[in-house]
Amino acid sequence: MSTKAIEVASPSSDWSIERSTELYCVASWGAPYFSINAAGNVAVHPREESGLTIDLPAVVAELRRRGVMLPVLVRFQDVLRMQVRRLNEAFANAIAESGYDNVYRGVYPIKVNQLHEVVDEVLDAGREYGLGLECGSKAELVAALANLQDDETLLVCNGVKDHTMLSMMISAQQLGRNVLPVVERYFEHVALKKLAWSKGFMPRLGVRIRLATSGSGRWASSSGHNSKFGLSLPELMRLVDELEASNGLDRLKLLHCHLGSQIADISVLKQATKEVTQIYAELVKRGVGLKYLDVGGGLGVNYDEGQVNAEAGINYSMQEYANAVVFTVKEVCDSQGVAMPILVTESGRAITAHHSVLVVPVLAAQARDQLPVDHQLPEDAHESLKGLEAVLQLVPELVKRRELLEAFHDAKERQEEIGSLFMLGYLSLAERALADQLFWSVCRQLLERFKATSAGAMPLEVGDIEALLTDQYLCDFSVFQSMLDHWAIGQTFPIMPIERLAERPSRRGVLVDLTCDSDGKVSQYISSLPDNSFLPVHAINDLQPYYMGFFLMGAYEDIMGDAHNLFGRVTEAHIYADADEPQNFWIEKIIPGAAVQDMLAQVQYFPNDLQRRMSEIVRAKIQAGTVRPSVGMEILDQYMACFQQSTYCASGGSIDQDVV
Numbered sequence: 001m002s003t004k005a006i007e008v009a010s011p012s013s014d015w016s017i018e019r020s021t022e023l024y025c026v027a028s029w030g031a032p033y034f035s036i037n038a039a040g041n042v043a044v045h046p047r048e049e050s051g052l053t054i055d056l057p058a059v060v061a062e063l064r065r066r067g068v069m070l071p072v073l074v075r076f077q078d079v080l081r082m083q084v085r086r087l088n089e090a091f092a093n094a095i096a097e098s099g100y101d102n103v104y105r106g107v108y109p110i111k112v113n114q115l116h117e118v119v120d121e122v123l124d125a126g127r128e129y130g131l132g133l134e135c136g137s138k139a140e141l142v143a144a145l146a147n148l149q150d151d152e153t154l155l156v157c158n159g160v161k162d163h164t165m166l167s168m169m170i171s172a173q174q175l176g177r178n179v180l181p182v183v184e185r186y187f188e189h190v191a192l193k194k195l196a197w198s199k200g201f202m203p204r205l206g207v208r209i210r211l212a213t214s215g216s217g218r219w220a221s222s223s224g225h226n227s228k229f230g231l232s233l234p235e236l237m238r239l240v241d242e243l244e245a246s247n248g249l250d251r252l253k254l255l256h257c258h259l260g261s262q263i264a265d266i267s268v269l270k271q272a273t274k275e276v277t278q279i280y281a282e283l284v285k286r287g288v289g290l291k292y293l294d295v296g297g298g299l300g301v302n303y304d305e306g307q308v309n310a311e312a313g314i315n316y317s318m319q320e321y322a323n324a325v326v327f328t329v330k331e332v333c334d335s336q337g338v339a340m341p342i343l344v345t346e347s348g349r350a351i352t353a354h355h356s357v358l359v360v361p362v363l364a365a366q367a368r369d370q371l372p373v374d375h376q377l378p379e380d381a382h383e384s385l386k387g388l389e390a391v392l393q394l395v396p397e398l399v400k401r402r403e404l405l406e407a408f409h410d411a412k413e414r415q416e417e418i419g420s421l422f423m424l425g426y427l428s429l430a431e432r433a434l435a436d437q438l439f440w441s442v443c444r445q446l447l448e449r450f451k452a453t454s455a456g457a458m459p460l461e462v463g464d465i466e467a468l469l470t471d472q473y474l475c476d477f478s479v480f481q482s483m484l485d486h487w488a489i490g491q492t493f494p495i496m497p498i499e500r501l502a503e504r505p506s507r508r509g510v511l512v513d514l515t516c517d518s519d520g521k522v523s524q525y526i527s528s529l530p531d532n533s534f535l536p537v538h539a540i541n542d543l544q545p546y547y548m549g550f551f552l553m554g555a556y557e558d559i560m561g562d563a564h565n566l567f568g569r570v571t572e573a574h575i576y577a578d579a580d581e582p583q584n585f586w587i588e589k590i591i592p593g594a595a596v597q598d599m600l601a602q603v604q605y606f607p608n609d610l611q612r613r614m615s616e617i618v619r620a621k622i623q624a625g626t627v628r629p630s631v632g633m634e635i636l637d638q639y640m641a642c643f644q645q646s647t648y649c650a651s652g653g654s655i656d657q658d659v660v
């Protein structure tokens, strides 16, 4: 594999890093962790306060030097720590400012990113703040139980719970751990009661309630009266009555609600907090021994500052979120005259989203390019091609929009005519191909001339021309593995090239992936342009690899991946910032991505069996004399070598570069 120094692109005189910053909206989604440096590269600021910066292309160059195959998911572990700190400091500030009379104890919901290294880093950074965990399934419970710091660390157990899980939670309490099963359905309460009798141990518990307030945005259905989760108020009353009858009011320790992820509007959060705190106050007055009030997750991330896609943005900061929770709870408790609870939130997205960046090589660009200026139409070319050529000759003389529009209509008519002639067999394939090129040349030139015309609304046809001239950039990744939410619920993520940002991105690109699925593409982009169906990109060349950075990938995305076309998990690199290192970072760990054999095993194909089948095929050919034995064995070796390889294209840059 060739490694080469990342050259700094010379800035174009008509472009600047400031313009790229604006174009790709870096300030809205990237602050305080990402910016563009003077060299036109993406810079990472993993520790807000220290002014330490890491050049992202330098990280990629170092990984490639060590033989790491791309795509690679780069995790900035310091960013995780910073987010944990920022969240806890925000609550500490709000508590100090409001005179709130209790503490904040966040829990990290591991479903957002269960990777052991991520959970460890979050817990380690959260130790001084008493950060706990939240789990929502049996596997998560098993992982979380063994990772609690001490007897005080809170583990909130949400999700549907079977007997085994409830029993494990009771056992954990018997061990002295602060594990709280949160009753989400009434039957869990019934099951818990039975288990408690049989074990002779009365467990502490929490309860999740269904609020009238419902969330907003894509995840709104997690809340409201019709939500899949939580007890209704009549069920809550029944549960409390039963606890009271068995002298167990003191066992109900936590009241929980969750509005759904990515709350867009702070007023919805305030409303919900008010509602749940009223319920809390009533229950406390009734003698329930509530200790914790848990307002769930939902703290949002600004993928896109309400630009085009309002759902991708949020209208508040982390501090405003903390203030909203703390001040609202205090206000209600004060007016009801009840003690203030320990505040719990289950913020996952906000803690993890920023820390990882997926770096993906562009393998090839399919451009609808112009003919060279000195091209010659063959003497005997068909009349219709000559007609198209005539339009092309005419374009440079046109100035007015009306004239340009007429030329476009002419060219389009010719192009359609050529299509019909080809169908009827009057034109050769070569002529048809030439006609396409002529047509694209006309379009590209027309577009330039349209753009040069004076202000005012452009004719609709200009949009058609632009769409026609959009390039497809083939990227070495799978939307289904790495960006499932984009495909499933249309979530937009910030994407931009990680270098050459001092250069004008002159092309319109649409990013497509390796899967054989027409949905395997990015269909909406974050940019300051009015049209978000494409991404402004640079022309690629054979000399320099072109890398796309997919940002804010740390929450949910790298854990949900689906093995479409058997593309597996991508390689990961864990990076720590360090001012004593020459390039301000060191690589702590590289986790290889899934190999071909790993993905095959998931669908029940195993190397031994495949090898046996393949060698039977080869052997038969050798016996039949159609393949020489040495060639046959080489083919077999080649086949077997694939099992260890990455599921992605073996390339660090453009496809031509690293052909083995």
Ligand SMILES: *Cc1c(COP(=O)(O)O)cnc(C)c1O
Pocket (backbone or CB within 6 Å): 109, 111, 112, 134, 136, 158, 258, 260, 261, 262, 296, 297, 298, 299, 346, 347, 348, 349, 350, 555
């Ligand atoms: C998913 C989930 C969370 C995490 O929400 P974020 O918006 O990612 O912070 C918290 N609590 C519950 C109950 C969840 O289901």
